[in-house]
Amino acid sequence: MKFTLSWLKRHLETDASIDEIADMMVRIGLEVEDISNPADALSAMSVGHILRAERHPDADKLQVCTVATKDGEKQIVCGAPNARADLKVAYAPVGAYVPGIDVTLTKAKIRGVESFGMLCSASELEISDEHAGIMELPAAAAVGTPLADLLDIDDPVIDFEVTPNRPDTNGVDGVARDLAAAGLGKLITPTPVPTDGHFPCPIAIEIDDEEACPAFLGRVIRNVKNGPSPAWLQAQLKAIGLRPINALVDVTNFLSYDRARPLHVYDTSALMGTVRARRGREGESFLALDGKTYSVDADMTVIADDEKVLGLGGVMGGEASGCTEETTSVLIESALFDPLITARTGRRTGIVSDARYRFERGVDPAGVESGMDLAVQMILEICGGEVSDPLLAGSLETAREAITFPPNEVERLTGLDVTEGEKEDILLALGFEVSRGGTWEVTPPTWRPDIMGKADLVEEIARIHGFDDLPTLPLPPMPSKRQLDRPRWLETMARAGFAEAGYLETISWAFCEDQAARLFGGETAPKLSNPISSDLGRMRPSPLPGLLAAVQRNAAYGAREVRLFEVGAGYPGDAPEDQMLIAAAVQWGAGAKTWQRPPREPSVFDAKALALEILGRLGAPVDNLMTFAEGPPHYHPGRKGRLSLGPKTTLAHFGELHPTVLKALDVSGPVIAVELYPHALPPSKAKGPSRPARQTSKLMPLRRDFAFVVDKAIAADTLLKAVRGADKALISEVHLxxxxxxxxLPADRKSLAVTVTIQPKEASLDEAAINALSAKIVAQAEKAVGATLRG
Known part of the structure; x- marks a missing residue:
C-alpha cells in the first residue's frame, strides 16, 4: 500500500515530518517498508536557458546549444527536435544521474564537439512518458531554480505492509484515522455528500447468488464528458505507480486507495439488458482489461448482462464494457463480493488486481453507499452530467454487535496503566461507539471486521497508547519435573540419532496432495477447506510424502545418494487424538563408487538397523523388542517389518517402500523408510535425559561361534533372543x-551361525564353566525354536 504525504494530508491535519509519521506508523503496528521522494532523483537538475542553438558541423540532427545554467554558460550537444534559442529547459550537469536512461553524465565529445551536461525530456527524468523532445519549462522560470521546486514534486511516498487483519488500512483514510488516534494530528476526512438523482436508474440490476455477491448498488450518469483527469489526480496516481487512463477510470482507482473502496464503471452503450451478479457457466469467457481472455466456471462470481460476461466480480472488468474517451453514459458499480470466492478466482486465473487485493481481505459494507456518493460527486465535478437514482440489489448488513468490555481488562492483560478517560478517547478516535458503566458496551465500526472480542479492544488501546510502555516482568519459573520435558527430549534425541547416522534434517509442509495422503493411509486425514495451494489440500498422514518429494528433487539434480529425516506431526485421521509425533527417515541411491566400498542399494535390513539405533537412543529396550514381518500397505510386501514392545505397542515401521507408491510419486526405487512413534514408548521405558553409568569389566570377553539348524520359517531374531536369554548376566551380545x-541340509531347513560374546564380571571362567554355558545356549535354542547344532 502506497500513498504520498500530500494525499495523507487530505485526511490528516498535521505538521509532522515524513520521518515522524513513519515512526508513529511503526509504533502503532503499520509496518513501513520504504520512504521515497521523487524530488531526490532530481536534486541535481535545475532550470537552464538556451541562449543560442546552432547546427552541429558534422550531424544534421544535432544542435550545439549555449545554455545559461546555475554553473555559468555551458556548451551542450542536443538531439531534440524542439531545442531552440530562448527556451527554458531541464538542465542536468556533468556528474548527475539521469534515472530514465540509467546513466551518470560525464564530459563527452559528440561527433568531435565537447558537451558539458544534458538537456532532458520528461521520460528521461521519469516524470511522464513524454519523450518526443526536451521539457519546455515556463518562460518565467528563473535560471538555476531547482527542477523539483518548479514542478512541485517534493512529495514523499510511504510504502507500508498491510496486515491481513487490517483491511481498513488499504485506504489512506484508515491510516489517517490511526495516526490521529495516536495524537499525530486531527482527522479531517471529508464526509461524502449524497447526490439526489434526476431520473430512475435505467439499467436493471439483479443478484442470482447472494452468497457470492450480497449487495450490488448501481447508478447511471449520462451526458458525461470523459477525458484526461485533472492534473492533481493524475499526479497522485502516478506517485504511487498507477497509470492515469481517463477521468472515469481514474476516479475509481483513486477511491480504491483513498477509502479502500473498489468500484467499477461500465459504458452503458455496451450493456444489453439486465446487469446481474451470478456464478459463471461452463464455456463462458471474456476479454479482460489486461488484454487477456479468461474462461470462467461455476466457482467464480461474474457480472454479466443478458448476452455476455462483463467481468469477474471483485477481480477485474472486461474490455467490452470498459470506459473510453467516447463514453457518454456510465453505470457505476459499488458492490460486496465474498472474500473466499474472490481469492479462489484470483488464484485460479492468476489475476492480481487492486480490487481482488481488497475484496479478498474484506471491505467495509457501509462503504458501498459512501463510496458511491464519493464517486458520483467526483465524476459530476470532473466530467459533468446528470445522475440517476441509486438502485440496490441484495441487502447491506452494517449492524455490529456490542462487546461487553471490563475496562480493567487492559491492566489485567498488559500491565499498562491507562486511565479510563484515555481508553474511551482511543476507542472513540478509532471509530468505536462506547457506552460506559460498570462494564462498558463497545460497538466496533463496520470497517473493523477483525474486532471480535474484548481482547481485541485491549490490543487497540495498547497499540495506540504505546507498546513501548509495556512493563518488563520476569517470566514465572518453569516447572522442573522431568515428565514435562520428556516430549521435547524424545524429539531432540531422535533428531540427534538420525544426524549421527548420516541423515540430513528437512522441514516440509504439514500438508500434502490428496493422492499422496491416500497412498500413506490418510483416507480420513483432515481435508483443508481453503488450502494455500491446490496440491496441498490435506494434512499429511506422515512426513514421508514430503521426504519423498525432497528425494525426487535431489535425484533430479544429480544426487547419487539421499539420506533425509524429519521429526514432525502426522495426521492420519481427523480426530484430535489422531495427531501424533512421527520421526521418519528415507534413504535412496547406491552412492558413488569409492575405494572403501562398491555402490550398494539400501535394503530392509538397513532400515531395521536404523530403527533399532534410534529407538535405543530413546531408551527403548531394543534387545527385548518383538519384530513382526508386517506393516502398512505403503511398504513392500515381504520387505517390511514392525518393531513392538509387546504385540500391541508399535514403536516403529520400517522397510522398502512399495514400488507402486514410488511410481505414483515419480520416485525411482528402491527407497527404504523408517517411521518411529516416540510417544508410544511408555515413560517407564525411557532412560530420560540422564543415563546410568556404563558398567565395564576388567576381564577379557570370550567369543564362541554356534551354527544352528532351524526351520526356514524361523526368523533369525527369534533365535538371537533365545540365545541371549540363556544367561543374561554373562552374555553381553549375540551377533548373526x-x-x-x-x-x-534338508529343503525345509537352514543354518544360522551366530557369535556369542561372553563377558565375565567377577572372575575368569574356566573350561568347565564355559562348556556348561555352551550347553545352556544349545538347550535354550532347542527349547525356543527347535534348533540343533549343525554337524
Missing amino acids: FDIYEGDG
Missing part, C-alpha cells in the same frame, strides 16, 4: 554372521 541353505 552367516545364513546357509542348500547342499547338506
Whole structure:
C-alpha cells in the first residue's frame, strides 16, 4: 500500500515530518517498508536557458546549444527536435544521474564537439512518458531554480505492509484515522455528500447468488464528458505507480486507495439488458482489461448482462464494457463480493488486481453507499452530467454487535496503566461507539471486521497508547519435573540419532496432495477447506510424502545418494487424538563408487538397523523388542517389518517402500523408510535425559561361534533372543554372521551361525564353566525354536 504525504494530508491535519509519521506508523503496528521522494532523483537538475542553438558541423540532427545554467554558460550537444534559442529547459550537469536512461553524465565529445551536461525530456527524468523532445519549462522560470521546486514534486511516498487483519488500512483514510488516534494530528476526512438523482436508474440490476455477491448498488450518469483527469489526480496516481487512463477510470482507482473502496464503471452503450451478479457457466469467457481472455466456471462470481460476461466480480472488468474517451453514459458499480470466492478466482486465473487485493481481505459494507456518493460527486465535478437514482440489489448488513468490555481488562492483560478517560478517547478516535458503566458496551465500526472480542479492544488501546510502555516482568519459573520435558527430549534425541547416522534434517509442509495422503493411509486425514495451494489440500498422514518429494528433487539434480529425516506431526485421521509425533527417515541411491566400498542399494535390513539405533537412543529396550514381518500397505510386501514392545505397542515401521507408491510419486526405487512413534514408548521405558553409568569389566570377553539348524520359517531374531536369554548376566551380545541353505541340509531347513560374546564380571571362567554355558545356549535354542547344532 502506497500513498504520498500530500494525499495523507487530505485526511490528516498535521505538521509532522515524513520521518515522524513513519515512526508513529511503526509504533502503532503499520509496518513501513520504504520512504521515497521523487524530488531526490532530481536534486541535481535545475532550470537552464538556451541562449543560442546552432547546427552541429558534422550531424544534421544535432544542435550545439549555449545554455545559461546555475554553473555559468555551458556548451551542450542536443538531439531534440524542439531545442531552440530562448527556451527554458531541464538542465542536468556533468556528474548527475539521469534515472530514465540509467546513466551518470560525464564530459563527452559528440561527433568531435565537447558537451558539458544534458538537456532532458520528461521520460528521461521519469516524470511522464513524454519523450518526443526536451521539457519546455515556463518562460518565467528563473535560471538555476531547482527542477523539483518548479514542478512541485517534493512529495514523499510511504510504502507500508498491510496486515491481513487490517483491511481498513488499504485506504489512506484508515491510516489517517490511526495516526490521529495516536495524537499525530486531527482527522479531517471529508464526509461524502449524497447526490439526489434526476431520473430512475435505467439499467436493471439483479443478484442470482447472494452468497457470492450480497449487495450490488448501481447508478447511471449520462451526458458525461470523459477525458484526461485533472492534473492533481493524475499526479497522485502516478506517485504511487498507477497509470492515469481517463477521468472515469481514474476516479475509481483513486477511491480504491483513498477509502479502500473498489468500484467499477461500465459504458452503458455496451450493456444489453439486465446487469446481474451470478456464478459463471461452463464455456463462458471474456476479454479482460489486461488484454487477456479468461474462461470462467461455476466457482467464480461474474457480472454479466443478458448476452455476455462483463467481468469477474471483485477481480477485474472486461474490455467490452470498459470506459473510453467516447463514453457518454456510465453505470457505476459499488458492490460486496465474498472474500473466499474472490481469492479462489484470483488464484485460479492468476489475476492480481487492486480490487481482488481488497475484496479478498474484506471491505467495509457501509462503504458501498459512501463510496458511491464519493464517486458520483467526483465524476459530476470532473466530467459533468446528470445522475440517476441509486438502485440496490441484495441487502447491506452494517449492524455490529456490542462487546461487553471490563475496562480493567487492559491492566489485567498488559500491565499498562491507562486511565479510563484515555481508553474511551482511543476507542472513540478509532471509530468505536462506547457506552460506559460498570462494564462498558463497545460497538466496533463496520470497517473493523477483525474486532471480535474484548481482547481485541485491549490490543487497540495498547497499540495506540504505546507498546513501548509495556512493563518488563520476569517470566514465572518453569516447572522442573522431568515428565514435562520428556516430549521435547524424545524429539531432540531422535533428531540427534538420525544426524549421527548420516541423515540430513528437512522441514516440509504439514500438508500434502490428496493422492499422496491416500497412498500413506490418510483416507480420513483432515481435508483443508481453503488450502494455500491446490496440491496441498490435506494434512499429511506422515512426513514421508514430503521426504519423498525432497528425494525426487535431489535425484533430479544429480544426487547419487539421499539420506533425509524429519521429526514432525502426522495426521492420519481427523480426530484430535489422531495427531501424533512421527520421526521418519528415507534413504535412496547406491552412492558413488569409492575405494572403501562398491555402490550398494539400501535394503530392509538397513532400515531395521536404523530403527533399532534410534529407538535405543530413546531408551527403548531394543534387545527385548518383538519384530513382526508386517506393516502398512505403503511398504513392500515381504520387505517390511514392525518393531513392538509387546504385540500391541508399535514403536516403529520400517522397510522398502512399495514400488507402486514410488511410481505414483515419480520416485525411482528402491527407497527404504523408517517411521518411529516416540510417544508410544511408555515413560517407564525411557532412560530420560540422564543415563546410568556404563558398567565395564576388567576381564577379557570370550567369543564362541554356534551354527544352528532351524526351520526356514524361523526368523533369525527369534533365535538371537533365545540365545541371549540363556544367561543374561554373562552374555553381553549375540551377533548373526552367516545364513546357509542348500547342499547338506534338508529343503525345509537352514543354518544360522551366530557369535556369542561372553563377558565375565567377577572372575575368569574356566573350561568347565564355559562348556556348561555352551550347553545352556544349545538347550535354550532347542527349547525356543527347535534348533540343533549343525554337524
